Amino acid sequence: MTRIQENRWGERWPAPAKLNLMLRITGRRPDGYHLLQTVFQLIDLCDWLTFHPIDKDVVELVTEIPGVAAQDDLTVRAALLLKQHTGCKFGVRIQVDKLLPMGGGLGGGSSDAATTLVVLNALWGLNLSTETLMCLGLRLGADVPVFVAGHSAWGEGVGDVLTPMTLPESWFVVIKPDCHVNTKEIFLADRLTRDSKSIRMSDFIAGDSVNDCLTVVRELYLPVANALDALSGYAESQLTGTGACVFARFESRFSAEKVYSALKGDWSVYLAKGVNKSPLHEMFGHGSV
Numbered sequence: 412m413t414r415i416q417e418n419r420w421g422e423r424w425p426a427p428a429k430l431n432l433m434l435r436i437t438g439r440r441p442d443g444y445h446l447l448q449t450v451f452q453l454i455d456l457c458d459w460l461t462f463h464p465i466d467k468d469v470v471e472l473v474t475e476i477p478g479v480a481a482q483d484d485l486t487v488r489a490a491l492l493l494k495q496h497t498g499c500k501f502g503v504r505i506q507v508d509k510l511l512p513m514g515g516g517l518g519g520g521s522s523d524a525a526t527t528l529v530v531l532n533a534l535w536g537l538n539l540s541t542e543t544l545m546c547l548g549l550r551l552g553a554d555v556p557v558f559v560a561g562h563s564a565w566g567e568g569v570g571d572v573l574t575p576m577t578l579p580e581s582w583f584v585v586i587k588p589d590c591h592v593n594t595k596e597i598f599l600a601d602r603l604t605r606d607s608k609s610i611r612m613s614d615f616i617a618g619d620s621v622n623d624c625l626t627v628v629r630e631l632y633l634p635v636a637n638a639l640d641a642l643s644g645y646a647e648s649q650l651t652g653t654g655a656c657v658f659a660r661f662e663s664r665f666s667a668e669k670v671y672s673a674l675k676g677d678w679s680v681y682l683a684k685g686v687n688k689s690p691l692h693e694m695f696g697h698g699s700v
């Protein structure tokens with residue numbers, strides 16, 4: 412990890428979203444966590460975070476997210492975890508420009524936490540390795556490590572055992588239905604498939620892109636079912652994670668923009684480009700920050 416110049420305090424740092432291009436549930440651990448196989452596709456939709464130094468040994472949040480207390484915000488928890496792990500006494504004020512929808516399966520909160528870990532590690536000169544930050548991130552959420560690692564990836568375990576993948580940098584149209592999917596409810600559902608056969612990366616590349624959560628989410632959440640149906644009129648529609656967001660992939664920006672334009676009057680819809688390297692890591696100028 413590399414220390415960045417102190418004059419980069421106050422700079423805006425991206426926290427990109429992700430899509431799950433495939434999600435298989437292959438088993439369940441004794442502690443109740445599900446064992447997964449998934450493909451994380453990073454996309455160029457981002458929240459933006461700004462960090463300001465303060466002369467107190469505290470972590471402050473400029474604007475609280477409605478319904479989320481400051482002490483529960485993942486950026487605050489990430490900063491406090493970093494301080495606890497290292498014993499550092501620096502203070503910080505965190506500003507989050509929240510552009511990604513909450514509860515949509517795009518990983519916004521996890522990505523915010525990862526950006527906090529990565530940037531403060533550098534600004535504070537803590538010199539923790541990427542692997543250490545990934546381990547800390549896992550304590551905050553299963554999706555945090557992939558954002559810390561900063562590359563699209565094949566994921567196993569609970570989604571934290573990562574193998575970087577170079578995916579086609581396709582264009583995506585993403586719909587956020589007007590609902591919030593309760594992830595715990597989906598993973599507790601009796602009808603959820605929990606014994607899918609493990610596949611290889613080559614199987615995914617050959618076209619195996621099943622999401623084992625899709626049937627249950629479609630049954631329980633009508634707005635998600637309607638969004639899947641609307642998008643399927645233009646291309647194969649898929650669910651990211653447990654949703655609620657659904658997406659379709661396109662080979663060109665032109666074709667994606669046509670669908671985006673057709674849907675934006677009726678839906679909360681986003682146009683995004685797939686990326687292999689996180690824009691956060693791009694800002695540092697090399698593959699590991």
